[in-house]
Amino acid sequence: MRQVLPRAPGALLGLVLIVLLCLYAGVGPYVSPWSPTDVDYGSLSAPPGPEHWFGTNRIGQDVFAQTARGLQKSLLIGLFVALAGTAFAALVGTCAGYFGGWTDRALTFLVDVFLVVPGFLVLVVVAPALRGAGWVAYAGALAALGWMLTARAVRATALSLRERPYVTAARHMGVPPLRIVRRHILPHMISFLITHATLATAGAVISEAGLSYFGFGVQPPDVSLGTLIADSTEAALTYPWMFFFPTGMLLCFVLAVNLVGEALRRALDFSAARTEVPA
Template identity: 90%
Template sequence: MTRALRRSPAALMGLFLITSLCLYAAVGPYVSAWSPTDVDYAALSAPPDPSHWFGTNRIGQDVFAQTARGLQKSLLIGLFVALAGTAFAALAGTCAGYFGGWTDRALTFLVDVFLVVPGFLVLVVVAPALRPAGWVAYAGALAALGWMLTARAVRAMALSLRERPYVTAARHMGVRPLVIVRRHILPHMTSFLIAHATVSTAGAVVSEAGLSYAGFGVQPPDVSLGTLIADSTEAALTYPWMFFFPTGMLLCFVLAVNLVGDALRLALDPSAARAGVPA
């Protein structure tokens, strides 16, 4: 898989963009002379200049520092949601596929229930109750509503793996089920789960930005890419730097993750590459 990524120019470009954005999010607020909360009353809605590299917003806050802080929070939420959702999907899907019986029926029923529940409406309803708990509770709600389809895929893989000769042999030798799952089932899903978590990060960042844009996500005084885009939408034509910098960061991150995700898909499914599926 690593070799396939190194051979793909698109994947290398995506990795470079992801690394650059993560570096900007991590150190951006510290290399700027302005913090995300500082206000320069002498530069209201000022365009980019040596003092404010990305300009300022309508109340004089530095757009460079604000965008770095917003990207930091969006990436943090996206990574948390992707990892938590993937872990829960791996747990539920593996248990359903390997143990079968009532465990499979119960977990499959739970997945079906979650699939018919409109996630956006649920988040809109529960968002006010989650505000006092901060972004962790909000990210947990996003993760709880985004694991079902992955769990179905993991369940199908577990159903196939449980019939492999080495798994059957381990079962007849009296190896405990949890040990079999840990040693013989989950390791064969690692590549799929890594690829899924990578792509899911971009989807989680977009979901966070959309909900924050609608006012149901990250709440002031904290910022994310969604809140920055929402606050600057009306100024997109008159003061474009306020809108296009956070929007550009969001688009670059999603594009970069998709480039890496396509390369991972081809690395994990060589038949797609032989069939001529574009990367």
């Protein structure tokens, strides 16, 4: 891995950006003298300054505190969606590819059904019912509609791996199927799954921001990057700090995750090429 990472100088930049953004999201609300809900009636639409580091919005709320809270919520949702979706895709794809037969047919049919479902329209329909259930339910709905293509890729890999000599030998020796999957199938997929989970985090953050922008995601009084961008779009030219701080955080995070994800893919592929799983 050390031989591959130096060849991707952007990975270091991405890692630094991710660390800084996570620190801002985690520590920002505590170091700011203002909370996301505080209103300073004497500083309406005030530009950045000593009292309000990122300025204020049209009703006097501190943009620094609000952006930190919005980034925190977007990161939580993105991480939850990426991990849950990748784990479920790995489970479905591995079972379908390794066990085959009716298991493969049933799970493949399930994947095909979910693939033809218009995810955005489903979320628009169910969003009103999730408004009182909290962000976990909303993130769960996002994860439930974004795992299918990954499951197909995992299934194809499992189909190939189950014919390897060491897997066939383990089956003939009476090794339990779950143990074969754990020792001989999943280790060959770990590179793909880690890379996918990393990149899926950025995709989930973008999806959350897009849905929240149109009013179907995080609901007031809570905020996310999507709601902040939506609320400040009309003021992008007249009061640019309201729009460009949350938008900049979103762009920086997506760029950083893509840089790190690409470096991880190359590093893990390099390591996997040099490592053989024992039979």
